[in-house]
Ligand SMILES: Nc1ncnc2c1ncn2[C@@H]1O[C@H](COP(=O)(O)OP(=O)(O)O)[C@@H](O)[C@H]1O
């Protein structure tokens with residue numbers, strides 16, 4: 348479902364050109380579970396951002412579900428993010444003034460989905476995450492693990508084809524990290540493609556396919 | 572995104588940053604209230620002056636000696652008088668069918684005294700008709716009677732203040748007053764009707780016109796007040812008056828005739844212009860409020876960088892981000908304007924309670940315009956911060972917090 352061909356992304360830092368991604372070729376099938384590891388600054392986040400259409404490559408080609416999405420305009424890229432991609436971040440990125448339920452409903456609100464349907468879908472996902480009594484709590488009233496579970500609920504509420512998680516356990520204790528990962532894997536089991544960037548070998552070891560990035564290039568890509 | 576959701580989300584953002592929201596609401600509200608109150612003051616002044624003029628009697632023509640070169644303008648301050656405007660001229664105007672009443676007026680200053688008490692006072696010489704034409708009320712006694720205007724009957728009516736100064740607490744009706752070297756019997760006291768056309772009614776002495784002319788040793792009237800039967804006849808009556816005087820003055824056009832109406836409309840125009848000017852000045856505060864809104868929104872965008880990045884990651888287009896922030900700005904302006912309107916109207920109501928004699932009123936155009944300008948300012952000054960938010964790079968916005 349995902350095809351990257353000769354993908355490159357450069358940044359100008361000061362007067363120096365940094366190759367964050369160089370010549371990436373990658374093929375991902377629907378429903379795969381992939382962990383991406385590598386040293387800090389090696390380009391893992393940049394890869395996820397390009398895959399999620401938050402960032403545009405400078406070189407190469409990107410096909411998503413057969414469609415060339417390499418150089419879509421802002422509005423079209425936004426539509427694809429809305430419909431096909433779910434992001435999970437290290438720092439959760441919940442809107443602090445909104446309740447957990449409203450945070451989860453945010454993508455549906457932006458998509459213009461009917462409020463009644465929104466409420467039903469949020470309630471369903473809260474139940475399945477064992478957070479039904481936390482719906483009206485604001486983020487600062489939730490634990491880290493609970494916050495990340497709310498963020499995951501938000502990422503999947505639009506039923507995306509791909510979940511992109513950038514160090515989702517980086518800010519959590521081991522136990523909450525395990526819970527969060529199990530939740531992500533549960534959605535992967537339902538057929539969603541899952542990419543997890545992580546530093547933690549224990550977490551990286553849980554996936555079937557491992558990609559290691561060093562200095563902007565894929566160093567290894569193994570199945571186990 | 573649905574309009575109702577757009578509104579709800581903007582509201583939640585405004586509620587989320589309470590201090591900033593209150594400050595901007597305050598700025599907008601003060602600006603709108605300023606427009607409302609200042610225009611209400613202007614409008615109050617206009618209505619007050621118009622009322623004062625109208626109370627002089629409607630359908631009034633004023634005949635002044637001396638020719639005015641301009642037509643329709645205000646009377647000449649220093650008109651040269653080639654020929655006197657006489658009592659006979661004034662009385663002749665009674666023959667014109669469109670004329671209901673004629674009140675000749677002569678004016679002078681003389682010393683008034685009763686026993687040892689004396690002072691300078693303005694003397695108005697006129698006829699009984701003056702009372703109706705100027706709608707004068709009496710505090711006690713009656714107005715002067717002049718069944719034969721050319722006879723100098725020795726009676727007079729005085730203002731309250733002079734009455735107090737001359738008689739103290741002692742009753743004065745029927746007593747004699749000395750005016751320069753003549754005497755007149757006091758028959759009435761004028762009701763204290765503050766001011767009428769700049770003249771303090773409290774401090775005048777009214778005597779029959781023939782008496783005044785002998786007192787001043789003059790033939791010449793100060794002016795003649797002519798009350799026309801109906802509003803429609805004013806123009807015709809004016810022509811008739813000019814014609815009659817011309818015939819009596821050997822074909823010379825040596826008087827000026829002003830219609831009360833034209834004086835009224837001149838004042839009306841001046842005071843309206845003044846109200847517009849004041850409204851314009853107040854509107855500047857609206858623009859200042861707009862600039863404040865812009866600055867605070869810019870800070871808001873910086874503080875909410877991560878939120879903007881998130882909204883983009885969740886699938887908001889730049890257009891939608893722009894709309895979110897502009898909605899916030901409009902909401903702020905709208906709410907601020909509403910509060911300002913309420914505060915302004917309240918202040919005007921308080922003013923009306925404090926000064927009941929002045930008819931303060933908020934002109935509808937001012938209320939509408941201030942709200943429109945507030946909203947327009949909201950959109951205009953909200954656009955720049957909104958654009959900045961829409962252009963934020965989501966990767967950078969989400970990177971760290
Ligand atoms: N927006 C950016 N501007 C400039 N340089 C960037 C930007 N994003 C990433 N980089 C650079 O690109 C390289 C890869 O970054 P990143 O993908 O965040 O690495 P990782 O997630 O593997 O730690 C780094 O050298 C980083 O400094």
Ligand SMILES: [Mg+2]
Nearest residue numbers: 391392393513
């Ligand atoms: Mg990273």
